[in-house]
Amino acid sequence: MSRRPYVRKIERNWWLSQPRYVSYMLRESTCLFIALYSALLTDGLIRLSQGQEAWDSYVAAISSPPGVVFQVICLGFAVIHSVTWFNVTPKAMPLALKGEPVPPKVIVGAHYALWAAVSLVVLIAAGV
Amino acid sequence: MAKSSKPILWLPFAAGGMAAAMITPALLLVTGLLVPLGLMHLPYDKIAGFAHNPIGKLILLGILALPALHAAHRMRTTAHDLGLGAGFGVKLVCYGSAWLMIILSVVALLRI
Amino acid sequence: MSETITLEVLRYNPEADTEPHFQTYTVPYQDDWVVLDALNHVKDHLDSTLSYRWSCHMAVCGSCGMMINGEPKLGCHAFLRDYKGTVIKIEPLDHFPIERDLVIVQDSFMEKLSSVKPYIIADQPKPISEGEYLQTPGQLKLFKQYTQCINCLLCYAACPQTALNEDFVGPAALALAHRYNLDSRDCGKDERAEVVASNEGIWECTFVGACSEVCPKHVDPAAAIQQTKISASIDWFKALLLPGGKK
Numbered sequence: 001m002s003r004r005p006y007v008r009k010i011e012r013n014w015w016l017s018q019p020r021y022v023s024y025m026l027r028e029s030t031c032l033f034i035a036l037y038s039a040l041l042t043d044g045l046i047r048l049s050q051g052q053e054a055w056d057s058y059v060a061a062i063s064s065p066p067g068v069v070f071q072v073i074c075l076g077f078a079v080i081h082s083v084t085w086f087n088v089t090p091k092a093m094p095l096a097l098k099g100e101p102v103p104p105k106v107i108v109g110a111h112y113a114l115w116a117a118v119s120l121v122v123l124i125a126a127g128v
Numbered sequence: 129m130a131k132s133s134k135p136i137l138w139l140p141f142a143a144g145g146m147a148a149a150m151i152t153p154a155l156l157l158v159t160g161l162l163v164p165l166g167l168m169h170l171p172y173d174k175i176a177g178f179a180h181n182p183i184g185k186l187i188l189l190g191i192l193a194l195p196a197l198h199a200a201h202r203m204r205t206t207a208h209d210l211g212l213g214a215g216f217g218v219k220l221v222c223y224g225s226a227w228l229m230i231i232l233s234v235v236a237l238l239r240i
Numbered sequence: 241m242s243e244t245i246t247l248e249v250l251r252y253n254p255e256a257d258t259e260p261h262f263q264t265y266t267v268p269y270q271d272d273w274v275v276l277d278a279l280n281h282v283k284d285h286l287d288s289t290l291s292y293r294w295s296c297h298m299a300v301c302g303s304c305g306m307m308i309n310g311e312p313k314l315g316c317h318a319f320l321r322d323y324k325g326t327v328i329k330i331e332p333l334d335h336f337p338i339e340r341d342l343v344i345v346q347d348s349f350m351e352k353l354s355s356v357k358p359y360i361i362a363d364q365p366k367p368i369s370e371g372e373y374l375q376t377p378g379q380l381k382l383f384k385q386y387t388q389c390i391n392c393l394l395c396y397a398a399c400p401q402t403a404l405n406e407d408f409v410g411p412a413a414l415a416l417a418h419r420y421n422l423d424s425r426d427c428g429k430d431e432r433a434e435v436v437a438s439n440e441g442i443w444e445c446t447f448v449g450a451c452s453e454v455c456p457k458h459v460d461p462a463a464a465i466q467q468t469k470i471s472a473s474i475d476w477f478k479a480l481l482l483p484g485g486k487k
Contacts (some may be wrong), residue, residue, distance in 0.1 A: 004254035005337035005345045010403040012211045021400065024448045028209070030407065031202035034148050035225065038196035042229040042236075044159075045188065048179060049236040052172045063164035071160025078156055082149040088447065091463035092470060096236065099378045111149075119154035126158045127168050129355075129438040135473035138443070142473075205446050208404065 013108040033077035144198025200226035243269035250413040276315035284402035304391030307331040312397035333397040356417035361428025386419035388457040395451035411451035411461035418464035
């Protein structure tokens, strides 16, 4: 009796085959927009170092319609990143208080609370 | 099989992921909506003044570098998922772009 | 007239076929039947050549893993009533070579499982005269979840990284390593790290999380791997700062 195992090859678009893989890829794709925004911020720092005029034209550029559209898209993906990141924190760092496991909702909730606090700090720092 | 040195890439990914999750959306709200709508202003004197301060420089570098390093690692693994391979070219583009941004930022910050 | 349901089963005979192909069977529908019952009916009454693994019929042995409408499931855990009115597509578990029909070649998994040293590794051997290990319920609670794995391989079938890299140690093996690393009687974390913290170990994982979604015993291998990433990173960092320390 001869063995001849058959190997099934994975397809390049494997991630389209199931909803869970599509959401995984959506989550992963947020990194592209985080990177692009970092590039935008880098440009900002460079212009800041070049003086008032350069900085003012940078602010004008990020305030322009294409600048706003790009950043709103980035904002959407950034929020997807935040939500998906916070949701998995209980798995990566399970906590126990006095021998009892802390409920996952509490761990996630704490992250959202911190997110609100940090966001407030950013808004106040930028506005002051 | 031997113990991998992946942590040198994964630790910035994890730290950057938390930084990006916490800080980036609010920052995008400021630069992408509040400033364009005129509800907030980023005058040169105020921002440059903040950047004069060494702590200010570190903060500005942090909010740029950490998410960039997070994104770099994720782009590299996603490229592998999409069948673009895990070769030197992919790593160069992913990590190289992040480090280029960081170096340019450091140079810019030191000039302020 | 009694109800029936249709199955489309992937067949592969290594001695006769160059490629797998689907074969259709119509079996009686019963409300309390699972897919495994339907397959047993095929084998008993329609086509005795159909090959598949099964044993306990109660989701504890892990033998009857298969793809049911594209989802990794235990044949004994998938009720016909959930597929009523549809054709049930049955294939062998993804990401493994097909031996014959629904039987997969799982040798690679057996090697990966033993490579993580899934047994208590003690610092000092403890003779019987010294008595038993004592463990509190609290200490047991830490790792109990990860002891529930039945090696059904649904997690490997769900994980895209096992398909993209056949050397990836994989969810079940890494969850089992975590079970021992968390056990208060064990001192083998460093020894296991050679495999667990290698490039083919935890670092191949991108936290898709599909493994934990399909696990019939709620082991949560994804959590095990992420916790191991943090622990391995801390160990790596400590070793970097204190090079003279324990290797």
